[in-house]
Amino acid sequence: MTTLAHAPASSRPIPNPKKSLITRLHMGTGMVVGIIFCWGTYFAMKAGRDMTDSHNVNKVLLASMLMWSFGFLVGIGALIGPFRWLIGKDLTAEEQLYLAGDGQGVERYFKYCTDHKVVGIQYLVGVMTMLGAGGTMAMMIRTNLATPGSHFVNPNVYNSLVGLHGITMIIALIIVSTGPFGNYIMPIMIGAADMAFPRLNALSWWVLFTAIPVLCSAWFLGGIPTGWTAYAPLSDQAGPGMNAFLATIIIFALSTAVAGANITTTVIAMRAKGMKWNRVPIFVIGATISVALAVPAFPTFMVAMIQTAMDRTIATGFYDPNVGGSGWLYANLFWIMGHPEVYVILIPGVAALMEIAPVFVRKPLFSYNAAIAGFAGIAGLSILVWAHHMYMSGWMPALNGPFMVTTEFISVPTGLLFLVLIGTLWRGKPWMKLPMLSVYAFIWDFLIGGITGIYLSDVPADNYLHGSMYVTAHFHYTLMGAALTGAIGGLAYWFPKMTGRMLNERGGYISFWLVQIGFNVLFLGMFLAGAEGQPRRVADYAHLFAHANLISTIGAYSVGIGMLTLLWAIIHSARSGVVAPMNPWGAKTLEWTVPYPVPLVNFDTPPVVTSDPYGYGRSAK
């Protein structure tokens, strides 16, 4: 836990630990050391090995990628603290203040900075970059599918686009709310001075950062043919690009474990005086349940990848049926992570909208307890539903019935989330600002995503729909239509606190309608293609599906233009937008009680909480 002095920044001396190595390390030194470690490992391991053997190639590449990550962390100074502990010392108080970015300017965003607000902005920029990359790949996919027989990209590039779009977006969406808002806003919302483990907080971001170049390297190593699910034995058969995928997941799982432990501990241990559990803002509850769900889920993903790596490097055969392994083992491990992960993505987005709705309707959140029951119910059931992804795999058909029961029951807690939102809207006169629009978009999108999920959870209907474009449309409605919409609403809502300026309304409105109309055209077209019988992940298709695909592609371009408009609005507003007052929405949560820029330790005087933050409204007549 940090030992930062809880005193106003103005009364503290600016730290100046001139002789400390810490002051000389930054992202650039990290990259230099990372590249040295990577290439050093590559050449050292390559020497004397038969590089025509794919096992050797995989060993060398995997080790080089992981050493890049380790080298970067060494080079940016992430390991100075642990090293000092090894020799019985620790960072000095002055060094800790320096690490927190105290008195520094923009350069702290490129350093191993422990201030949760800096980490929040780093996550925000990182997420936007990933969404931009994933979105560009989506545009390429839709361009290729605009007409049958298109050769915009070849099948190998297409398959790689599908896989890399998938994994890039999944990673981006996992962190899209808990990264920026969970780090920047959440500690202030609970009245804390910082996260429980500020150094781990910085570590979680920079570990994640090292995964980005690793994933990009897949392009230069021949791509990945497996989609983001990386099913075995196709992954055993895949070329060197697969190593980049495996290394990315291993690194990412470490990052989420660190971030999850940190956020959970912070919420449990560092809430302001008086903030009992029934006074905790709903976004904090949602983010905590989400990361708590991620903590057990992602290690299984990591194990699945490590075993794939072992099959590919030392021929263990976990998933190779030729030597007694089974692809079903992989599928189980993958989906034991994969279905909780859907809710890890969804819950924080919904929770952000539940935070927004009462503020703009000027009514209390309807049934706070039902919201918590909804989140908890979803989280609990989500670990018991994974094999609905495997109804048609042939693995244990006798379990299809039980998994159908657990999966369909998840609609009960999910229904509570709808009740909370419409209950909050009921008899309200919503202030139709940008954040509030996302609430309405979410209700429509998630309703479609939810209902189509009921068909897919039904074994007989899934007989037809599994593996079709219908599935692709369904999960985009939940992940993009619900979770990303929630995150965009959150960004519009907390933008004034994170940048000191209001998000440009005109740009925001134009973007909102382009994205939402385009999104529905895109994925309603995809439902049509799926119902007609088009399999997913195909680079080409029969003429029968031409209309549906053209409709989808037109929608996709609208989404693309809308997202670019949003990007323009964000950059323009952050640079020269209208200066925001301290509490532009008149909200009652603690983050709106601190000025911008938010002081290093957030509050000059630790706040005391006496009620929940939803005390809006007049008595009912």
Add this chain to the structure above:
Amino acid sequence: MANHEEEVLAPTPGQRVGTFSKRKDVKRTFWLWLFFTIVFCVLGRIAYPHWMPPVLSKEMQGNEDIMIWFTVISAPIAGIVLAVAMESFLNMHRGDTPPEEGVAIRTNTPVVIIWTAGSVFFCIVAIVWGLVVMNTDANKAAADSATALTVDVTGAQWNWSFFYPAQNIHTHTLNLPVDQPVTFNVISDDVNHSFWPVQLGVKVDANRLATTVIHATPTKVGVLDVKCAELCGLYHAYMETSGQVETSADFTSWVSSIQATGGVQQ
């Protein structure tokens, strides 16, 4: 205003419902609910039969029925959500100042209980429906096992091949006699594939060294499309073939023509 001399009585549930139903926002929400419910029902009833391919089997008919009726069943609930959302949306406040304070409704226990009970009920309906269909299909497959036509299906990067053991023929198209139950034994030569005879409405993965089994009963003559529904590498998109559900006589003659060429389809 009640007279101070009189005893002030709380409204009865009947009076409360009466007052509630006369409110303007409640009336508007009701009409919106009715509109959305009807739209969803009509869309479900019309869209799916129109979108989905011709029904050539009992199983496909079951799938299509589920798509239609699940939409109809969920329409009233979706209607409530959309009606309340739309009612509040139409009531929006614009401008740069916040709206006046709304009604401080913290919760409403009966509503939460009714909502939860309602969703549990619809959930159970969906589950029971699914289980009954699964059970019926399984029982029928067991009853038909003695008389079913067997087809061994092999997926390999990137084509499908079929072997009819009783007829001793190898083919690359899937022809089936109408009204004859069929059992597919599915396996892969390499990576995972997924065997999907689209118009039959059944599907199962083809796994390396592990046979999976599905059953279907074609009920109508027509063209079959066989696709791969599991990403299987470079030419996954092109891993497809065609076939036919045909009359018994046509099927027999098709088998004979292949047997005449050594049992291998040209």
